[in-house]
Amino acid sequence: MLARSCLRSTRAVGAARNGVVNATKRAASSSSSSTANASSPFGLNLAGSAATAVAVGSMTWYYHLYGPELHAMTPAEEGLHPTKYPWEHIKWNKTYDHQALRRGFQVYQEVCASCHSLSRIPYRTLVGVTHTVDEAKVMAEENEYDSDPNDEGEIEKRPGKLSDYLPAPYKNDEAARAANNGALPPDLSLIVKARHGGCDYIFSLLTGYPEEPPAGAAVPDGLNFNPYFPGTGIAMARVLYNELVEYEDGTPASTSQMAKDVVEFLNWSAEPEMDQRKKMGMKVLVISTALFALSVWVKRYKWSPIKTRKLTYTSPTGGRRPGRH
Amino acid sequence: MPAASRPIYNTLFRKNFVFLGVVFASAFAFEMTYDNAMDKLWDRFNKGRQWKDIRAKYVKTEEDEE
Numbered sequence: 576m577l578a579r580s581c582l583r584s585t586r587a588v589g590a591a592r593n594g595v596v597n598a599t600k601r602a603a604s605s606s607s608s609s610t611a612n613a614s615s616p617f618g619l620n621l622a623g624s625a626a627t628a629v630a631v632g633s634m635t636w637y638y639h640l641y642g643p644e645l646h647a648m649t650p651a652e653e654g655l656h657p658t659k660y661p662w663e664h665i666k667w668n669k670t671y672d673h674q675a676l677r678r679g680f681q682v683y684q685e686v687c688a689s690c691h692s693l694s695r696i697p698y699r700t701l702v703g704v705t706h707t708v709d710e711a712k713v714m715a716e717e718n719e720y721d722s723d724p725n726d727e728g729e730i731e732k733r734p735g736k737l738s739d740y741l742p743a744p745y746k747n748d749e750a751a752r753a754a755n756n757g758a759l760p761p762d763l764s765l766i767v768k769a770r771h772g773g774c775d776y777i778f779s780l781l782t783g784y785p786e787e788p789p790a791g792a793a794v795p796d797g798l799n800f801n802p803y804f805p806g807t808g809i810a811m812a813r814v815l816y817n818e819l820v821e822y823e824d825g826t827p828a829s830t831s832q833m834a835k836d837v838v839e840f841l842n843w844s845a846e847p848e849m850d851q852r853k854k855m856g857m858k859v860l861v862i863s864t865a866l867f868a869l870s871v872w873v874k875r876y877k878w879s880p881i882k883t884r885k886l887t888y889t890s891p892t893g894g895r896r897p898g899r900h
Numbered sequence: 901m902p903a904a905s906r907p908i909y910n911t912l913f914r915k916n917f918v919f920l921g922v923v924f925a926s927a928f929a930f931e932m933t934y935d936n937a938m939d940k941l942w943d944r945f946n947k948g949r950q951w952k953d954i955r956a957k958y959v960k961t962e963e964d965e966e
Binding site: 668669670671672673674677703704705706707709710824850854857858861862 | 934935938939941942945946949950951953954955957958959960
């Protein structure tokens with residue numbers, strides 16, 4: 576607004592200097608006529624510069640207020656970004672490696688299950704994925720579950736069935752906290768979906784414990800240092816060491832091998848439908864590609880008369896008629 | 901209509917119920933062959949990874965249980 580009135584005033588000055596005085600034009604620009612006489616090239620430059628400075632300044636101020644992303648936490652509190660690993664089972668046409676799932680379940684049972692529950696996985700889901708029916712039944716029967724009330728209304732213990740869920744290590748969250756120095760070991764059923772970075776994060780966390788915390792890192796009592804854990808102080812100590820479990824298929828049980836297997840197993844427990852989903856997805860992609868190609872062909876076929884026709888115009892008055900030579 | 905396609909018209913399209921039957925039958929046939937072919941392709945992509953590939957190692961037969 577300011578700049579525009581300045582421009583108008585220069586025009587008024589020019590008109591006055593040329594001696595062409597138009598009363599109506601003068602009247603139209605009367606709003607700025609008072610400053611017009613006082614304006615000099617220096618004043619105009621100053622006004623323009625000031626206007627630009629105000630515009631740039633207000634934009635900068637606005638960006639400063641609302642532009643930058645807000646981070647509630649420092650990078651240390653966010654945790655180190657996990658490395659991206661080339662997981663085979665993440666590829667769009669690959670299933671889980673079920674041998675790895677079986678090994679991963681073994682790692683879960685022998686290592687993780689002492690603190691972490693896997694409450695959404697019943698034994699029946701393991702059948703045909705990692706174990707045979709008989710193996711799953713035997714595993715289920717090793718645990719005791721509450722039975723239905725008997726005739727006296729007493730609840731007795733019964734051996735587990737295929738439909739029973741994997742037993743939790745603690746009776747409830749409070750018991751879990753009490754046993755773990757106040758920290759609650761999270762349920763692992765959906766942990767791959769529940770953490771940023773998914774498989775990469777959990778693998779990095781499991782294998783990322785340094786020998787000792789770096790100099791200057793503050794590690795509170797009862798916590799362990801892990802750079803991948805948000806806040807770097809994690810209640811879980813390093814659990815995976817070489818040769819901790821003995822794989823029944825003879826795979827060398829290195830730390831990273833066990834971490835990789837258990838991560839793949841946890842990914843299965845979070846997304847047990849993945850194998851089927853990807854297979855169906857492939858079928859859908861193939862058939863819709865074929866149908867799309869078909870529809871393109873039909874469109875071209877139907878449009879070909881319209882695309883190749885030729886319009887001629889015969890002028891009603893004189894002119895040569897087309898086709899006559 | 902070209903003479904060659906006349907028998908196709910007579911056998912498949914002329915009567916509506918025949919035509920409908922042909923549509924249903926061919927849909928079933930296509931579905932089965934397509935699913936079979938895709939499953940084969942899928943199994944080739946995932947050779948050795950699926951449960952059915954490793955199941956034989958863990959299934960106990962009658963002889964094993966002696």
